[in-house]
Amino acid sequence: MKWGKYFIGILLVFLVLGSTSVAPASVEANSSSTITKDAATTSLSTNTTQALEPTSTTEAVYGETLKVNPHRASLMSNFNVSGDLMSFTDSLTTADPTDFWFFSVPTDRSILAQIRSSNPNYRFDLYSIDWSTGTASLTGFGGKASELKFATDLKAGDWGLRVTSTGTVGESYSIHMNAASPADSPINGKSARLTSYSNNLIYTVIEYPNGDIKVNGAQIANTTTANPNLDWSREFYFSYGGSYNSRTHDVSEVRVKSITTPVKYTSNYASSDNAVLIVLNEGTLFTYFESAYSSGNPPYHSSSFVDTNGRVTPRRLDFIDMSGDPDILVYDLDKKKVIDFASSLNYYYAKGIEPNPTVVYYN
Numbered sequence: 205m206k207w208g209k210y211f212i213g214i215l216l217v218f219l220v221l222g223s224t225s226v227a228p229a230s231v232e233a234n235s236s237s238t239i240t241k242d243a244a245t246t247s248l249s250t251n252t253t254q255a256l257e258p259t260s261t262t263e264a265v266y267g268e269t270l271k272v273n274p275h276r277a278s279l280m281s282n283f284n285v286s287g288d289l290m291s292f293t294d295s296l297t298t299a300d301p302t303d304f305w306f307f308s309v310p311t312d313r314s315i316l317a318q319i320r321s322s323n324p325n326y327r328f329d330l331y332s333i334d335w336s337t338g339t340a341s342l343t344g345f346g347g348k349a350s351e352l353k354f355a356t357d358l359k360a361g362d363w364g365l366r367v368t369s370t371g372t373v374g375e376s377y378s379i380h381m382n383a384a385s386p387a388d389s390p391i392n393g394k395s396a397r398l399t400s401y402s403n404n405l406i407y408t409v410i411e412y413p414n415g416d417i418k419v420n421g422a423q424i425a426n427t428t429t430a431n432p433n434l435d436w437s438r439e440f441y442f443s444y445g446g447s448y449n450s451r452t453h454d455v456s457e458v459r460v461k462s463i464t465t466p467v468k469y470t471s472n473y474a475s476s477d478n479a480v481l482i483v484l485n486e487g488t489l490f491t492y493f494e495s496a497y498s499s500g501n502p503p504y505h506s507s508s509f510v511d512t513n514g515r516v517t518p519r520r521l522d523f524i525d526m527s528g529d530p531d532i533l534v535y536d537l538d539k540k541k542v543i544d545f546a547s548s549l550n551y552y553y554a555k556g557i558e559p560n561p562t563v564v565y566y567n
Contacts, residue, residue, distance in 0.1 A: 248315075248330065248343045248357050282306065288313065290365070290381035291404040296326065296373040303367040304340075305379055306333060312387035314356040314396060316408055317365065320378045321349045325371030328379060333362040340364060349377070356388030356396045380405040384420040388412060400465055403567045407465040409480075417463050419480055424535060425460040427485075434458040434482065434533055436542040438473070446499035454491040455533065455545055459521075461485035464565070469534050471561035473552070474543040481546070481563070482533040486526055490549060491518040512554040534561075 281300055283292070285307040294303055319328040329346035333339075347353045367379060382405045388396035391413035399417070400409040411417050415428035425431045435458065440451040464481040495507035509517045525531060531547040544561070552558040 248345050248355055288383040289406055290379055291406055293376060293378045295376040296367065296369055298373060301369065301373050305365040308362045309358060309360055309383050311360050313358045313383045314385045314387055314410060315358045315381065315383045316354045316398060316401060316405055317381040318352045318405060319349055319367060321375055323369065323372065323375035324349050325369045326377050327368060327370060329366050331364045331366055333364050335362060354398050358383055358387060382406065382408045385410050385418055386421055399462060402465045407566065409463050409465055417460065419463065419466065422537065424463055424480060425482065427460050430457040431460060434535065434542050436533060436545055447497055449496045451494045451551060453545060453550065455488065457489040458533065459485040459487040466537065466566050468564035469561060471544055472558045476536040476543060478537045480535050480537060482535055484521055484531045484533065486521055486523065488521045489518060490521060511549055512551055513549065
């Protein structure tokens, strides 16, 4: 079995870290979702308005902080969410048939949202909130249960996701939203593309028209140019009695094909609780070199630039590499640097000198 398939398949670990009902859900480990085609975007232009009556409460915590004027709207619960991420659970009842989840963003953003419920009548809609006038303006952004909605023109300001039902109530639901990434500035007709997201939408990977790839707004790489910030090398040198063994790996001029959502990565060489996997593309430069010297009689010396696949380096990854198992750089989001090279081109993994790494995808 090839190492790459083993790494992507068998060694993919799923670990549930737990969640809470109604309060913010804890991070969970799960497989990330990948978009196989460009995600359609939705316009956020507003139309109808609804009056709101703000209370004196200003704390940005989970709880009832706003009330709807009973003369203008049905009864509902209101929740003020701190930050630009949501993963909450609640329910609709006949006494409480609609919920409003309020949040704010300080700059223009992109937004990904979804409601999930066993009741197909449940839906969510996005409103623009004006606290000075106490009004909520309905946008064209929203969807039914299980529909994934993505838009790239969420303006800085106050917003609310309203959960309602077009039919019966009584069932629970979960509401998920990510507005951590910047808004899009289309280039030559191209718009931002949602490439992957975690199951609860807490993490998103978006590729922008200029080739930038961002994970929850953090710049990681660019798909159109080389990425010097992703260079990686590993060197081994051991000397003894006038003899030595050395081995060097070097990955540079990195070309990126795709990036995953955050993972927990563990290997003998390097580990991280907050990393992403960067799948390399053609054109990436790879060098492998090993040498040995013995001071015996007669002395012995050997050297080689041949990699584990039997090909001479330095060389650029090509269609042959692309047709096999993926070559992956592991990027630590906290350290902001590459910490490992998970690939069949890595001598230590290919030869079984070090055990294969394990990966946990955060939900």
